[in-house]
Amino acid sequence: MTRRYEVVYIFDSSLDEAAVNERLARFHSLLGADVQPTVNHWGKRSLAYPIKKRETGYYVVSQFEVAPAVLPEFERAIKLEESVIRHLVVQIEGEMPRPMPIEAAVGAEEDEE
Secondary structure: OOEEEEEEEEEEOOOOHHHHHHHHHHHHHOOOOOOOOEEEEEEEEEEEEEEOOEEEEEEEEEEEEEOHHHHHHHHHHHHHOOOEEEEEEEEOOOOOOOOOOHHHHHHHHHHHO
16 A cells, blocks of 8 residues: 655755755655656755754655655665755645635635634
């Protein structure tokens, strides 16, 4: 049985996008040949607090569907990579939240008052 997961990576901001994509390809190859992750590059952003004496990081969010038995080796590879400052893997449960239309949001706020 497969489950849906989301991973947020924070890479060292000194890496360029090609180097980040190379590392992502290596990580995602551990998930299996048939897995096609959805990758969203957020780019360089300021960190809320310094991590390993760094003030900025390159953020990437990835979503994929795999069997839970694959995750330990995947996370081990991420931990061994020195250019990854932080990462977080979470399981996505249920339907993805969808943005509420603006008209419906305004109407809901008026009903609360």
